[in-house]
Amino acid sequence: MNTMGIPPFIPELASEHALRFEYLFWYITITSGVVGLALYAALLYFCVVYRRGVNPGPTPRILGSLRLELAWTVIPAFVFLSYFAIGVYVFNKAAHPPEDSMEVFIIGKQWMWKAQYPGGQRVIIGGNPRNMTEAERNSIGKLVIPAGRPVKFTMISEDVIHSFGIPAFRQKMDVLPGRYTTMWQHPTKTGEYHLYCDQFCGTWHSLMVGKVKVVNGAEFDSWLMGHQPFQGSDNAVDGSLAHEGRQLFLKLQCINCHSATPTGKAPVLEGLWGTRVPLKGGGGEWADDQYIIESIRKPRGKVVDGWEGVMPAYDESQVTNEELNALVAYIRSLKKGQTPDNTQRFPAPNGAPTDRTQSPPPPKKGN
Numbered sequence: 001m002n003t004m005g006i007p008p009f010i011p012e013l014a015s016e017h018a019l020r021f022e023y024l025f026w027y028i029t030i031t032s033g034v035v036g037l038a039l040y041a042a043l044l045y046f047c048v049v050y051r052r053g054v055n056p057g058p059t060p061r062i063l064g065s066l067r068l069e070l071a072w073t074v075i076p077a078f079v080f081l082s083y084f085a086i087g088v089y090v091f092n093k094a095a096h097p098p099e100d101s102m103e104v105f106i107i108g109k110q111w112m113w114k115a116q117y118p119g120g121q122r123v124i125i126g127g128n129p130r131n132m133t134e135a136e137r138n139s140i141g142k143l144v145i146p147a148g149r150p151v152k153f154t155m156i157s158e159d160v161i162h163s164f165g166i167p168a169f170r171q172k173m174d175v176l177p178g179r180y181t182t183m184w185q186h187p188t189k190t191g192e193y194h195l196y197c198d199q200f201c202g203t204w205h206s207l208m209v210g211k212v213k214v215v216n217g218a219e220f221d222s223w224l225m226g227h228q229p230f231q232g233s234d235n236a237v238d239g240s241l242a243h244e245g246r247q248l249f250l251k252l253q254c255i256n257c258h259s260a261t262p263t264g265k266a267p268v269l270e271g272l273w274g275t276r277v278p279l280k281g282g283g284g285e286w287a288d289d290q291y292i293i294e295s296i297r298k299p300r301g302k303v304v305d306g307w308e309g310v311m312p313a314y315d316e317s318q319v320t321n322e323e324l325n326a327l328v329a330y331i332r333s334l335k336k337g338q339t340p341d342n343t344q345r346f347p348a349p350n351g352a353p354t355d356r357t358q359s360p361p362p363p364k365k366g367n
């Protein structure tokens with residue numbers, strides 16, 4: 001038994017979801033275990049007691065009992081339906097991150113995990129250092145997250161399907177190429193926990209393992225400070241993901257079409273995030289992360305009403321998934337009057353939008 005009184009073969013319970021999950025798991029295991037065992041016990045008992053020879057002669061005619069039949073139908077039905085009800089509750093909690101969650105981008109790549117924090121900090125988890133770039137090697141570490149605060153992981157893969165799994169949080173989620181998946185956590189206990197790739201993803205799948213380190217809030221803040229991408233700069237704006245996206249927006253010449261002028265070659269992207277975009281051919285689409293990705297990777301798929309589909313498609317050789325995350329972060333943070341001017345390409349001015357906590361709430365789905 002460890003400190004929490006749980007047997008050693010059960011992983012630690014380190015988040016709110018883990019507790020909810022654990023209760024549901026044991027509730028289902030114990031109730032179905034009891035019912036299953038009771039059935040086999042009754043079977044054995046009847047086999048012995050009513051075996052041939054003990055009770056010869058014709059079987060009496062039994063017409064049944066309505067009460068008994070109702071009882072053994074209705075009561076188990078409610079017990080088993082409660083699996084569904086509690087399951088929906090736990091799933092719903094797990095599927096909806098609170099709005100104040102800190103967001104960490106996770107990229108799966110054969111065979112490592114890359115984490116990007118909103119402040120631009122990066123960590124590489126797992127992988128073979130010999131196959132990494134210098135910058136990647138320098139940021140090998142643990143996935144540090146704070147206890148007592150909700151953290152949302154927004155995940156995408158650069159190649160094949162991976163799966164991001166943390167047993168102590170009782171959660172895992174597939175990480176897919178070309179599509180974001182999310183998962184959120186409210187860690188409750190500081191400590192270090194295993195992190196695995198739960199999907200066999202190729203020869204060195206076994207390298208995609210590492211540690212999640214849950215620290216208290218103050219320790220987390222100082223960790224963030226210590227891992228600022230631009231050491232020595234007192235401008236916290238530098239190096240944030242959104243800032244990086246802004247640089248890319250200029251470097252990739254998106255700005256040539258997406259300028260601040262509504263009459264330009266392409267729609268102004270200010271305040272786009274979270275709004276509903278009318279599409280050519282009818283209908284509309286909420287501008288969320290997925291929409292922005294599709295707009296960049298497959299612009300022909302959904303063309304904005306009133307515009308021509310002239311935007312070039314950017315594949316992974318032009319914009320990597322990491323860069324895509326930065327562009328999404330930038331477009332998400334872009335407010336009215338903040339589109340840079342084409343002449344600002346170098347050097348980057350201060351005061352670029354970075355504060356993603358000010359972004360509008362996630363768009364409401366539906367209608």
Ligand SMILES: [Cu+2]
Nearest residue numbers: 162197201208
């Ligand atoms: Cu993997």
